[in-house]
Amino acid sequence: MADTVVGENPDPHAAGEDPNRRDFIHIAAGAAAVGAVGALAWPFIDQMNPSADTLALASVEFDLSKVALGQQVTIKWRGKPLFIRKRTEAEIAAAIADDGANLPDPQTDAERHKPGKAEWMILIGACTHLGCVPTFAGGDYGGWFCPCHGSHYDTSGRIRRGPAPLNLPVPDYEFLSDTTVKVG
Amino acid sequence: MSGHSTYEPKTGVERWLDTRLPIIRLGWDSIVDYPTPKNLNYWWTFGGILAVCLMIQIVTGVVLAMHYVPHIDHAFASVERIMRDVNYGWLVRYMHANGASMFFIAVYIHMFRGLYYGSYKAPREVLWILGCIIYLLMMATAFMGYVLPWGQMSFHGAVVITNLFGALPIVGEAITTWLWGGFAVDNATLNRFFSLHFLLPFMIAGVVGLHIWALHVPGNNNPTGVNVKSKADTVPFHPYYTVKDGFAIVLFLILFATFLFYNPNALGHADNYIPANPLVTPTHIVPEWYFLPFYAILRAVPDKLGGVILMFGAIAVLFVLPWLDTSKVRSMRYRPTGKLYFLIFVLACLVLGYCGGQLPDDHVIPGLSTFTLIDADLNSFVWLSRLATLYYFGYFLVVLPILGLTETPTAQPESISTPVLSHPAGMPAGAVAAPEKKG
Numbered sequence: 001m002a003d004t005v006v007g008e009n010p011d012p013h014a015a016g017e018d019p020n021r022r023d024f025i026h027i028a029a030g031a032a033a034v035g036a037v038g039a040l041a042w043p044f045i046d047q048m049n050p051s052a053d054t055l056a057l058a059s060v061e062f063d064l065s066k067v068a069l070g071q072q073v074t075i076k077w078r079g080k081p082l083f084i085r086k087r088t089e090a091e092i093a094a095a096i097a098d099d100g101a102n103l104p105d106p107q108t109d110a111e112r113h114k115p116g117k118a119e120w121m122i123l124i125g126a127c128t129h130l131g132c133v134p135t136f137a138g139g140d141y142g143g144w145f146c147p148c149h150g151s152h153y154d155t156s157g158r159i160r161r162g163p164a165p166l167n168l169p170v171p172d173y174e175f176l177s178d179t180t181v182k183v184g
Numbered sequence: 185m186s187g188h189s190t191y192e193p194k195t196g197v198e199r200w201l202d203t204r205l206p207i208i209r210l211g212w213d214s215i216v217d218y219p220t221p222k223n224l225n226y227w228w229t230f231g232g233i234l235a236v237c238l239m240i241q242i243v244t245g246v247v248l249a250m251h252y253v254p255h256i257d258h259a260f261a262s263v264e265r266i267m268r269d270v271n272y273g274w275l276v277r278y279m280h281a282n283g284a285s286m287f288f289i290a291v292y293i294h295m296f297r298g299l300y301y302g303s304y305k306a307p308r309e310v311l312w313i314l315g316c317i318i319y320l321l322m323m324a325t326a327f328m329g330y331v332l333p334w335g336q337m338s339f340h341g342a343v344v345i346t347n348l349f350g351a352l353p354i355v356g357e358a359i360t361t362w363l364w365g366g367f368a369v370d371n372a373t374l375n376r377f378f379s380l381h382f383l384l385p386f387m388i389a390g391v392v393g394l395h396i397w398a399l400h401v402p403g404n405n406n407p408t409g410v411n412v413k414s415k416a417d418t419v420p421f422h423p424y425y426t427v428k429d430g431f432a433i434v435l436f437l438i439l440f441a442t443f444l445f446y447n448p449n450a451l452g453h454a455d456n457y458i459p460a461n462p463l464v465t466p467t468h469i470v471p472e473w474y475f476l477p478f479y480a481i482l483r484a485v486p487d488k489l490g491g492v493i494l495m496f497g498a499i500a501v502l503f504v505l506p507w508l509d510t511s512k513v514r515s516m517r518y519r520p521t522g523k524l525y526f527l528i529f530v531l532a533c534l535v536l537g538y539c540g541g542q543l544p545d546d547h548v549i550p551g552l553s554t555f556t557l558i559d560a561d562l563n564s565f566v567w568l569s570r571l572a573t574l575y576y577f578g579y580f581l582v583v584l585p586i587l588g589l590t591e592t593p594t595a596q597p598e599s600i601s602t603p604v605l606s607h608p609a610g611m612p613a614g615a616v617a618a619p620e621k622k623g
């Protein structure tokens with residue numbers, strides 16, 4: 001400290017100092033810190049997304065001969081219920097007849113099953129309102145009825161009345177044979 | 185925590201500590217010599233009761249975590265094991281489950297107290313907002329805790345509540361998948377809920393610390409809503425309010441024990457003693473009683489996103505309440521019209537709670553069919569919910585802003601002491617010496 005000139009202000013923030021270099025260092029350091037925190041935050045956010053083993057459990061095969069005409073079997077797929085319903089002629093006819101009705105989420109019945117397989121209605125059994133499992137053949141339209149908040153679905157799984165905004169979703173599936181279906 | 189400290193260290197050890205960590209001074213100034221309005225009534229004891237509730241929940245919760253297994257294959261069985269095999273496990277678990285209900289009873293009374301006496305008004309806005317944050321954290325904690333036993337109500341409650349976020353446009357599905365850690369409520373969901381259910385109570389404790397700090401800066405409000413003017417308006421916290429709070433806590437614990445030992449499942453739901461089955465939803469799904477008013481608001485709206493927005497809005501509106509109420513008078517005691525609207529507001533909250541537990545299409549008056557208005561019979565719980573929801577929001581967004589400008593309040597006392605000292609009917613001499621008797 002021998003070289004300290006008495007009377008000179010040693011405060012670097014004092015007026016008269018060139019502020020540009022110091023400002024640059026402040027901004028650069030701040031930006032680096034924000035960037036680092038952001039980059040570190042992402043792994044901690046993304047770890048909550050589905051893990052690799054969860055994503056791997058994506059498809060199931062099902063033997064359709066177990067389902068009687070007019071009945072439905074519920075299986076679990078990706079943790080959710082999957083409805084596999086063998087519709088009667090009357091149920092199919094009712095669904096087609098309502099294709100032109102005033103539907104909240106317009107879709108024809110033919111868009112909701114595989115060509116030539118009108119009897120097989122395969123749907124994810126989670127109400128599009130808040131995810132409850134609709135009950136089979138309930139409600140005013142003979143399809144499904146959600147007990148939680150009163151959504152009515154028709155025999156094509158289309159929403160007809162109640163708080164649900166969308167039709168019961170159709171998963172990706174294909175017929176491996178006449179009696180085997182692969183979902184997912 | 186504020187103002188002049190009266191603590192005087194008496195021993196050498198206290199003096200030594202006081203210059204290094206004045207923690208005894210902090211305690212002395214906060215709960216011994218803290219000047220408290222002398223007219224606080226029993227509605228003011230719920231702060232202390234809530235502190236006890238939080239401690240009970242943390243202690244019993246830590247014990248339960250020693251025996252609980254957060255896995256979908258073992259969770260239900262481990263809870264039953266706690267009930268049957270763990271020494272006093274039944275007691276600890278019933279304390280925790282009923283303790284949650286007691287916590288909410290106390291917090292609702294505490295909040296209505298704040299609403300009635302205008303405790304949210306300047307200079308206590310931050311105190312009020314911190315309270316709202318605590319309430320939000322409590323709801324998140326209670327919801328996740330209810331999922332842990334992995335019964336039917338646990339599971340499908342979790343499905344419904346997490347699906348609420350699916351109502352958001354565009355990002356909704358990504359958010360629900362992120363919350364679940366999969367494509368449905370599953371093991372990943374249970375694990376993270378357990379982790380967060382353990383964490384949140386300690387965050388609540390932290391915010392409670394801030395809440396008390398924010399209380400001790402302006403000091404307590406009081407039933408008159410009139411500011412403390414002099415030392416004559418206050419008494420030291422100890423022994424006056426330590427004893428008063430202590431007495432109220434004992435009464436509250438008697439109520440708690442009545443539920444705990446005589447009807448421990450009265451506030452629960454039988455369906456939660458059925459192990460979770462993702463393929464079947466219980467026919468009548470209801471949340472715990474303390475969420476029923478919000479559930480009724482959710483169901484009152486025929487639109488999914490609208491219902492979700494209104495439900496969260498019902499809590500959000502509390503945060504801005506200090507700026508919605510235009511009245512300069514704090515206490516409803518001196519607001520004859522405001523008092524009336526407040527009482528109807530309490531009624532509306534109770535009606536919403538009742539509606540939340542009923543089926544939306546059921547008749548309010550049994551056997552009476554009136555006419556269908558828009559989508560439901562007028563004599564149905566969904567319409568009753570709509571009316572009560574309208575009043576709930578109307579109270580905050582219309583009544584309080586306008587009434588403050590139009591209402592003529594009655595005369596407020598000069599100070600807290602005035603009505604006591606100038607009472608015409610010849611108060612007994614002990615009235616001032618025992619001010620806690622004055623409501």
